[in-house]
Every structure is written in C-alpha cells, then in structure tokens.
Amino acid sequence: MMTLLEPASLARLTFLLLALLTLTAVPMRPLTGAVAYLVLWVVLLRFPGPYADDVAITHAALFFFLGRFLPLRAALCLGAAVPLATVVLATPPTVVLYLFLLACTLPPGALLRRRESTLRQEISAGEERLEAVRAEVAREMHDLVAYSMSQTVLRARSAAADPSYPEDVRQELHAISATAADALHELRLVLRVLRRTQAGSTLEDPSATSQTVVVGLDAALQAVADDLSASGFSVTLRSTDEGECPRLQAVTLSRVAREMGSNIMRHGTTDQSVTITLAKETNQVCLVMTNGTSPNPAHDLPTSGTGLLGMRERLAAVDGSLSTREEDGSWTASAVVPLEPPPALSPEIPP
Missing domain, CATH: 3.30.565.10 (Histidine kinase-like ATPase, C-terminal domain)
Known part of the structure; x- marks a missing residue:
C-alpha cells in the first residue's frame, strides 16, 4: 500500500515501524502504549513526507486493542483522539476513514472484554460454589464418618483388651482397631486439606498431609x-x-x-x-x-x-x-x- 503512489521513503518506513512497535505495547501496557501511539500519530501528522494513510491498518488494530484492554469510556476517549488530531492537523476528508475504522473495530474489542469479564465472574461464582461444597463435605465427613470410625476404633480396642475373648479373636480385634485408627487418621488429614482449601490456603508440599x-x-x-x-x-x-x-x-x-x-x-x-x-x-x-x-x-x-x-x-x-x-x-x-x-x-x- 505504501508503494501505490510513490516508492516508500525512509521516513515513511520509520514511522510505520515505530507505529508497529508502540502498537505491540498496548496489550501489555494498554494506557501507556495507547498514549505513546497517539503521540507518534501527532508527530507523523506534523512531519513532512509521510502519509497519514500509511498507518491506517495499525489504527484499526489500535482501536480493537483499546476496546479489548481498556474500559469503554477510556477506549472511546483515546480512540476519538485519532480523528480529532486529524481534523486539527491534517485534511478533514481522512477523518471519515478513521471514524469508520473506529466504529468497526472498537466494538468487537469491547464485546470481547465484556465476555471475558463475564467468564471471570462465572468462574469466580463456580469457585465459590465449589468451596461451599468442600466445606459441606468436610462437615458431613467429620460429623458422620469420623464419628463412626472413632466408635469403631474405641469398641475394637475395648474388645481386644477383654480377657474373656480367645487370643486369636483378640488379635483380630486388635488388627481391626489398628486399621480403623489408620483410616481415621487419614480421614482427618483429608478433612484438613478440604478446610485449608476452603480457607484459601495451599500446601507447599503435596506430601505434607501424609508424612505421619x-x-x-x-x-x-x-x-x-x-x-x-x-x-x-x-x-x-x-x-x-x-x-x-x-x-x-x-x-x-x-x-x-x-x-x-x-x-x-x-x-x-x-x-x-x-x-x-x-x-x-x-x-x-x-x-x-x-x-x-x-x-x-x-x-x-x-x-x-x-x-x-x-x-x-x-x-x-x-x-x-x-x-x-x-x-x-x-x-x-x-x-x-x-x-x-x-x-x-x-x-x-x-x-
């Protein structure tokens, strides 16, 4: 496009490369990158030699990035600065092109930003529901399963210590008591993990819950x-x-x-x-x-x-x-x- 009217000059290529560089900074630093791009645009309009249409495509990308990474009001203000500077410093007919690009590319970026915000809210709500389920599971396991396992351990230990039972029966009861105690201990560790997750903390060592x-x-x-x-x-x-x-x-x-x-x-x-x-x-x-x-x-x-x-x-x-x-x-x-x-x-x- 730069060679349609005349061969590309060094000044035109320089401004195009600078426009691309500042444009790539917009997704990382939206406000700073957009301001830097607009300053470059004003300099280009005042500099003799380059054509304003050389950066029309980068304008379209800028408008999309503004809608995607900035709130709608800030995006509209910064986007309107491009045709405004064109009216003040350049030929008014070019303004129609930039207004058209602004109307075509900024709304899709804003819609994408809104969609992402909606998804983040849905994910946050889902995480909250998941934490509520974790807390409910932890409470139910503690109140029902842990209680029953504790009773099993205590009754098996009591029976294993009763001399009226034969020795082989007492050994079996002792094994049942040991197995139930180990299961109860691991159940409590699982409950600890559930409650830590519900509280928002994480375990530095994934094996920490099983070290004992x-x-x-x-x-x-x-x-x-x-x-x-x-x-x-x-x-x-x-x-x-x-x-x-x-x-x-x-x-x-x-x-x-x-x-x-x-x-x-x-x-x-x-x-x-x-x-x-x-x-x-x-x-x-x-x-x-x-x-x-x-x-x-x-x-x-x-x-x-x-x-x-x-x-x-x-x-x-x-x-x-x-x-x-x-x-x-x-x-x-x-x-x-x-x-x-x-x-x-x-x-x-x-x-």
Missing part, C-alpha cells in the same frame, strides 16, 4: 501384604533396595499399593497366590502386583468403580503411570514412578 501416615515404602507394602494374608490370600513380597525413594514418591506408591490391595480383596481369588514386587532402580521405582481373578471373588465387598482412575490420578501428579493386564485368569497391575521430582507439581493430591 507412611513411615517407609517397604513398611507400607508389608502392611498391605499382612492385610491380604489376614484376609486369606497367600502373599509373596519381593523388594530390591537399590536406591532411596523420595518421600513424595513413597507416599504416592504406598497409597497406590493400598488401593491395589483393596482391589485384590474385592475381585481376587484365594486359589492363586498374590505376588507383590517392588523394584527400586536408579531413576525410577516400579511396583507390580499380580493376583488371580475369578467370577466369584473371595470377598463380596462393595466397589465404587473409580479405583483405577484414582491410582492414575495419583501417579500422574508425580509423572508416574499405571498399566494393567488380565491374561489367563491372572490380573497384573504395574505402577512406575520416576525418582526425579516433576518440574511443576499440582497443588493438591486427590484424597
């Missing part, structure tokens, strides 16, 4: 193996200790191991042995559990159907992965977690 639950990965796997053995399964536990496992990865794998053990109790059969293998390598940790499957599982326990999804979500938070395979009546679940911490961690780990 898991002493070590090997100990957690041994606890899962003991629970499976107490439920009638024949369990073989193998572990290779070839490197330290960071706390966050250990917490994640211990939770995944517990869910794997729960799935075995729900869907597994005691006709085949359960194999738990933990392989610690230089750069990753691999947990594999294998068990037999049957149309008639060993224990008829309720299931939510979200166990695999929950394990995948936990592992994804530390850049890990879960793979499953069923073959010849055998079910294998493998969880792999890298030992190097991920570059950016999610602020929360699903409870």
